[in-house]
Amino acid sequence: MSVTGTSDVVLDRVSKSYATVPVLDQCTFDVPAGSFTALVGPSGCGKSTIINLIAGYDWPDAGRLTVSGRPVSGPGWDRLVVFQETALFPWMTTIDNVIFGLQNRGFVRRDAEGQARELLAKFGLAGFERKYPSQLSGGMQRRAELARAMINSPEVMLFDEAFRGLDTMTRGLMQEYLLGVFEGSSITTVFVTTEIEEAIYLADRVVVLSGRPAIMKEIVTVDLPRPRKLEMLSSPQFGAIHERILASLIAEAEKDFSENVVLTEMLSASRGL
Amino acid sequence: MQPRGLEGKLRRSVRWWNTPAGSVVLQISSVVIFLIVWELFGKVPRAIPIPTPDQSVRAAVSLDPLSFLYDCVLSFYRVGLGFLIAAIIGIPLGAIIGYSRLARGLLFPAVEVLRPVPPIAWIPLALLFFPGIEGMILFLTFYGAFFPIVYNTIAGISAIPTMYIRAARSLGASSWTLFWRIMVPAMLPSIFTGLHIAIGIAWLMVVAGEMVATTGGVGALTWEAYQTTHYPLIFVGMAAIGVLGFFSSQLIRFIARLVIRWDNA
Structure with a gap:
């Protein structure tokens, strides 16, 4: 087992293009060890790309990306991802999904299952060990996926719009759940979302990204006390942070919009000729 | 239901x-x-009237049950063997074409060129090429089953969501684990779709082959019934082909349900 709470993630002028379309342009920010950092930005701005780079699924074209000071060289169980839609393997039962990582690291099945049972019970999934993912509800699937990652004691947890597609109730419950697991833990967390409320409610810091190509626009520190309580959502402090992030995002959206308008005008003018 | x-x-x-x-x-x-x-x-008044249902039933009853059973088993065997060989070659071939760009570039164009030719059009060439009847019919059933299997395996492997591969790699899967525990189960539903289509085409091919060769099997039985003017037997042959085809396709479905437990669980 690794010692947690020592891994920071640093992006230093990271650039990435896909088929000549620049997605990240000299993006620079850091995620302090043990912090919960949310990434917000216009849709399609490259938030998922940042997750993919940290996870090691893809490589930066330029710049430096390090985790605990070491450049990322590929996927590894020290950095685990919870994906947008469930990435539980449909052909494995819940418990087989959860022990998959341990088995790959040479754990005996019996020991791994013991650990998994304990964790699944903690995650409210006792009795569902032998069910297939398709037999679980959306919220249960996300919890099982979280268990599949957490059993490996990762140093960094990456969430790529992990709660998208859940209904408001389930989403709220999952947020509570996540706070319960992560508050007091020393796991470094990067949480990509399009919901500003969610970002503020969960995170210590909110990184606001610009439209494509994404650069870091500003970092807003969320100085709400922990443990977070639902009432905080209606506090003036929360409102002020929300307003600041929203203003930042709207400025970004307007810039994007006016650029598009100029482009449209240019196009129609050239067509008129 | x-x-x-x-x-x-x-x-x-x-x-x-x-x-x-x-x-x-x-x-x-x-x-x-x-x-x-x-x-x-x-x-309907005609020079040779179409045999009626009761005539066909009487023809079926008058058949020698052993020789009829022999014809059924022979056809089933010809379908089964060609189908098995097609699966044994087609599934790995499809997997390689679906997985590796090199294999796709090298093998896929050849597969694509052959595909538009309906398998039945191969009968004359197959007759020329194979000295014996069994070889010819085996080639036809194999050939008919081959393409649906290859194509659906390619589709199956290409359609594996990258998310699964990524999750598995993050969780420390070796290449061996990635192949056997992620890629193989992920493509199984598609492979079985291919096998299901393939067995139907293999039956089509065995009937065509046997009608040309006329040496045993339900296709030959049907064709010889026509040639020897035992017309009511035509329907017996047709019914046998239908029942055997249905039975084969149910067999594939049954195996699929045994193997793919997570879909209908």
């Missing part, structure tokens, strides 16, 4: 034919109407 049909989903009121007993009555009526229409066709 019969499919409910669109009307069943739209209407709230229960008609008599939507009740369990009513649906049985309906299904029996369907068969009876079919037999009546068939009987009527036999009554």
Whole structure:
């Protein structure tokens, strides 16, 4: 087992293009060890790309990306991802999904299952060990996926719009759940979302990204006390942070919009000729 | 159970034919109407009248049961062997083409060139090439089954969501684990779709081959019935082909359900 709470993630002028379309342009920010950092930005701005780079699924074209000071060289169980839609393997039962990582690291099945049972019970999934993912509800699937990652004691947890597609109730419950697991833990967390409320409610810091190509626009520190309580959502402090992030995002959206308008005008003018 | 049909989903009121007993009555009526229409066709005045249902049943009863069984088993064996060889070659080939760009570039164009030729068009060449009848028929069933298997395996491996591969790699999967525990199960549903289509085409091919070769099998039985003017036997042969084809396709479905437990669990 690794010692947690020592891994920071640093992006230093990271650039990435896909088929000549620049997605990240000299993006620079850091995620302090043990912090919960949310990434917000216009849709399609490259938030998922940042997750993919940290996870090691893809490589930066330029710049430096390090985790605990070491450049990322590929996927590894020290950095685990919870994906947008469930990435539980449909052909494995819940418990087989959860022990998959341990088995790959040479754990005996019996020991791994013991650990998994304990964790699944903690995650409210006792009795569902032998069910297939398709037999679980959306919220249960996300919890099982979280268990599949957490059993490996990762140093960094990456969430790529992990709660998208859940209904408001389930989403709220999952947020509570996540706070319960992560508050007091020393796991470094990067949480990509399009919901500003969610970002503020969960995170210590909110990184606001610009439209494509994404650069870091500003970092807003969320100085709400922990443990977070639902009432905080209606506090003036929360409102002020929300307003600041929203203003930042709207400025970004307007810039994007006016650029598009100029482009449209240019196009129609050239067509008129 | 019969499919409910669109009307069943739209209407709230229960008609008599939507009740369990009513649906049985309906299904029996369907068969009876079919037999009546068939009987009527036999009554149409023609130089050689179409054999009626009762004549066909009498022909079936008069058959030597052992030689009839032999024909059925022979056809089934020819289909099964060609199908098995097609699966043994086709699934790995499809997997390699779907996985590796090099293999795709090298092998896929050849597969693509051959595909548009309907398998039946191969009969003359197969007759020329294979000295014996068995080899010719085996080639035909193999060839018919081969392409659906290859194509559906390629589709299966190409359609694996990258998310699964990524999750598995993050969780420390070796190449071996990635292949056997992620990629193989992920493509199984697609492979079985291919096998299901393939067995149908293999039956088509065995019937065509046996009608040309006329050395045993239900295809030959049907064709010889025509040539020797034992017309009622034509229907017996056709029915046998239908039942055997249905049985084979149910067998594939049964195996699929055993292997793919997570879909209908």
